Amino acid sequence: MGASGIGEGQPDGVPPPTGKEPGKPDAPPVAGPPPGRAPGARKPAPPKVKSGPLTRLREAGSTALGAGPPPGPARPEFWRSPLRGPWLTAVFGLVLLFGITVLFVTGLLSYAAYNPDLAAVNDQTPNKGWLGFYLFSWPTSPYWLYRLTQGVHVTLGIVLVPVLLAKLWSVIPKLFEWPPIRSISHALERLSLLLLVGGAGFEFVTGILNVQLHYIFPGSFYTLHFYGAWVFIGAFVVHVAFRLPRALRAVRPRLGDPAAGSEEAVGLLSPHPAAPTISRRGALAMVGLGSVSLLVVTAGQSIGGWWRRTALLAPHGQDPGSGPNGFQINKTAASVGIRPSDVGPAWRLTVRGPGRQVDLTYGQLLAMPQHESALPIACVEGWSTTDQRWGGVRLTDLAALVGLGANTPAALVESVQRGGSFRSAVLSDSQVRDSRSLLAVRVNGAILSADHGYPARVIVAGAPGVHNTKWVTRLTFGGTG
Amino acid sequence: MSAPAGFRRRYGASPLHLLLVLVSFALAAYAGLRLFEGDALGVAVWFVGAALLHDLVLLPLYSVTDRAAQALFTRGSGPTPPVPRVSVNYVRVPAFVSGVLLLVWWPLVLRRVEHYTAATALPADGFLGRWLLVTGALFAASAVVLVVRTRRWSRAQRRARSATK
Numbered sequence: 105m106g107a108s109g110i111g112e113g114q115p116d117g118v119p120p121p122t123g124k125e126p127g128k129p130d131a132p133p134v135a136g137p138p139p140g141r142a143p144g145a146r147k148p149a150p151p152k153v154k155s156g157p158l159t160r161l162r163e164a165g166s167t168a169l170g171a172g173p174p175p176g177p178a179r180p181e182f183w184r185s186p187l188r189g190p191w192l193t194a195v196f197g198l199v200l201l202f203g204i205t206v207l208f209v210t211g212l213l214s215y216a217a218y219n220p221d222l223a224a225v226n227d228q229t230p231n232k233g234w235l236g237f238y239l240f241s242w243p244t245s246p247y248w249l250y251r252l253t254q255g256v257h258v259t260l261g262i263v264l265v266p267v268l269l270a271k272l273w274s275v276i277p278k279l280f281e282w283p284p285i286r287s288i289s290h291a292l293e294r295l296s297l298l299l300l301v302g303g304a305g306f307e308f309v310t311g312i313l314n315v316q317l318h319y320i321f322p323g324s325f326y327t328l329h330f331y332g333a334w335v336f337i338g339a340f341v342v343h344v345a346f347r348l349p350r351a352l353r354a355v356r357p358r359l360g361d362p363a364a365g366s367e368e369a370v371g372l373l374s375p376h377p378a379a380p381t382i383s384r385r386g387a388l389a390m391v392g393l394g395s396v397s398l399l400v401v402t403a404g405q406s407i408g409g410w411w412r413r414t415a416l417l418a419p420h421g422q423d424p425g426s427g428p429n430g431f432q433i434n435k436t437a438a439s440v441g442i443r444p445s446d447v448g449p450a451w452r453l454t455v456r457g458p459g460r461q462v463d464l465t466y467g468q469l470l471a472m473p474q475h476e477s478a479l480p481i482a483c484v485e486g487w488s489t490t491d492q493r494w495g496g497v498r499l500t501d502l503a504a505l506v507g508l509g510a511n512t513p514a515a516l517v518e519s520v521q522r523g524g525s526f527r528s529a530v531l532s533d534s535q536v537r538d539s540r541s542l543l544a545v546r547v548n549g550a551i552l553s554a555d556h557g558y559p560a561r562v563i564v565a566g567a568p569g570v571h572n573t574k575w576v577t578r579l580t581f582g583g584t585g
Numbered sequence: 586m587s588a589p590a591g592f593r594r595r596y597g598a599s600p601l602h603l604l605l606v607l608v609s610f611a612l613a614a615y616a617g618l619r620l621f622e623g624d625a626l627g628v629a630v631w632f633v634g635a636a637l638l639h640d641l642v643l644l645p646l647y648s649v650t651d652r653a654a655q656a657l658f659t660r661g662s663g664p665t666p667p668v669p670r671v672s673v674n675y676v677r678v679p680a681f682v683s684g685v686l687l688l689v690w691w692p693l694v695l696r697r698v699e700h701y702t703a704a705t706a707l708p709a710d711g712f713l714g715r716w717l718l719v720t721g722a723l724f725a726a727s728a729v730v731l732v733v734r735t736r737r738w739s740r741a742q743r744r745a746r747s748a749t750k
Contacts, residue, residue: 229619231619231622232619233615233619234615235615235616235619262689265685265688265689266685269639269643269685272639272640272644273639273644276640276644279640286597287596287597287598288595288596288597289596289597289598289602289603289606290597292603292606292610293606295610296606296609296610298633298636299609299613301635301636301640302632302633302635302636303632303635304635305634305635305636305638305639306631306632306635308635309631309635309638310631312689313692316690316692316693316698316701317698317700317701317704317705318692318697318698321631322623322624322627322628322630322631323623323624323627323628324623327619327620327622327623328620328628328631331616331617331619331620332616332620332632333616334612334613334615334616335612335613335616335617335620335632337612338608338609338610338611338612338613339609339613341605341609342605342606342609345605346602346605381655381670381671381673381674381677382671382674382677386674390674390677390678390681390682393678393681393682394681394682394685397682397685397686397719397723398685398686398689401686401690401719416715416716416719417686417689417690417693417694417712417715417716417719418690419693419701419705419707420705420707422707422708422711424705424706424707425706432705433704433705433706434704434705435704435705436703436704436705436706438703439700439703439704555706
């Protein structure tokens with residue numbers, strides 16, 4: 105498995121097809137062109153543009169630089185890998201077209217899952233304006249919906265890293281293409297590429313750091329990742345519109361490569377390729393192996409159960425303990441400053457409705473009718489648990505204490521937690537009314553542990569983990585913070 | 586000359602090209618204003634840095650490493666030019682896979698996340714060891730493939746030689 109593709113390349117001992125320096129495949133030609141190149145490969149095709157300020161500027165630049173690209177990466181022969189070419193770039197591009205589309209859609213769904221339009225406390229990006237045009241009330245069925253969409257979002261993002269890098273590698277000669285700007289349209293396209301590549305890198309880096317709790321990025325993750333995605337996606341759509349026909353042409357079956365320097369080669373083929381040490385299919389298999397390896401050491405944290413132990417490098421690939429409370433924890437009680445006195449005998453659950461308020465002790469809460477729901481915990485970081493058996497009081501039963509009947513309104517849930525995001529959340533009316541929505545006091549037959557929200561936590565079908573507020577002390581029906 | 590042709594000559598592409606790019610820039614500006622609202626300089630550095638990280642940092646690093654590996658596996662010396670051998674892939678492939686695993690999971694592998702255990706109640710010290718084990722397993726698998734292929738090859742050689750005798 106470790107040597108896929110080997111043997112498909114140039115066999116040992118066969119002299120390289122072209123070139124005088126096969127031992128130095130990417131050697132930069134320092135002074136003048138190396139001999140043995142196809143004639144005309146060095147100079148770009150004469151421009152079709154006849155006149156205009158840009159043309160004159162370029163001509164002046166060309167004259168100053170001695171007609172032609174300066175020595176170094178701007179010269180096509182600087183890039184010697186025989187692998188680069190329209191086919192390889194197109195294959196990576198088509199994989200990314202599918203993958204990034206799924207990432208964008210699941211990302212938008214994740215934002216919708218927070219019900220940001222419902223209340224200020226639910227919205228991490230309140231300035232979104234029209235970027236929230238698509239928002240809808242997040243459903244409670246199927247109850248595993250967020251577990252699936254966010255698991256796919258994070259796992260797929262990680263799996264695509266080798267493909268993204270390989271795509272960037274395959275088009276590196278274009279970064280240095282000469283002249284740097286050929287026309288106004290070319291200048292705009294290159295600016296768009298900065299948004300495309302910068303946006304892609306920004307999204308992948310912030311996402312990958314956030315799932316590892318490595319908050320070194322310059323601001324709130326939600327702000328950066330959400331707006332960054334919108335900056336990126338416009339450039340992505342433009343790039344697909346301009347390049348998809350070319351990519352589809354390039355992957356059509358054909359005999360051999362187009363000639364280097366030809367229009368079909370689109371500046372990717374080396375005019376002076378080194379002897380191959382691996383075939384294009386071999387390189388593709390190597391990148392695929394990288395993606396599969398990332399999948400294997402990551403996906404288990406989203407599948408849960410037995411599979412969790414296979415997530416060797418993922419942040420939630422181990423279990424924090426054993427027993428009924430031994431499942432994944434997002435933030436421990438200690439890490440968010442929950443004191444024993446906050447959740448001791450003095451703890452009360454305050455239930456508020458229009459003009460009414462009821463305070464319950466822990467014992468009174470336990471004395472209410474208890475129900476069970478089997479629901480997972482699914483985090484925005486992509487990890488999730490299998491269904492846990494929660495026991496507690498239905499949110500509708502608590503609403504009934506303050507005189508609210510079947511048409512229970514949205515509810516503000518507040519934790520004893522003093523600081524940090526998500527110490528409170530507003531649940532939509534459909535979330536509150538779902539018969540599986542509980543203020544849980546037990547899990548898997550045991551009392552909740554401190555880290556899972558003792559004395560009481562919310563559990564709602566299909567909601568992101570942080571909306572299953574822990575250490576709940578107040579429920580305000582009809583309140584939106 | 587017709588108007589579209591004149592536009593194409595001056596602009597370099599069709600009017601639709603210009604419209605599409607302008608729509609995307611307007612969207613990018615709308616979202617960008619919000620992206621840059623906080624630490625504008627920090628976001629700019631991260632955004633441009635993300636665009637250049639691979640092309641100007643990672644690519645030169647791994648290209649030089651790959652060239653060095655190829656030189657190790659090159660056959661032939663003296664006046665004839667040396668020939669690179671495909672056997673470099675027995676090192677290249679496991680090194681690539683191990684490298685992308687580290688590239689993605691380095692904060693945990695290199696123990697950069699101080700509050701990891703405090704937040705999750707999970708041990709932080711196993712990641713480096715597991716990454717090293719995975720790396721070792723990848724190189725070991727590659728070695729097994731190399732041994733199997735070398736044996737098969739030499740057996741075929743022997744058979745071919747005895748057939749010609």
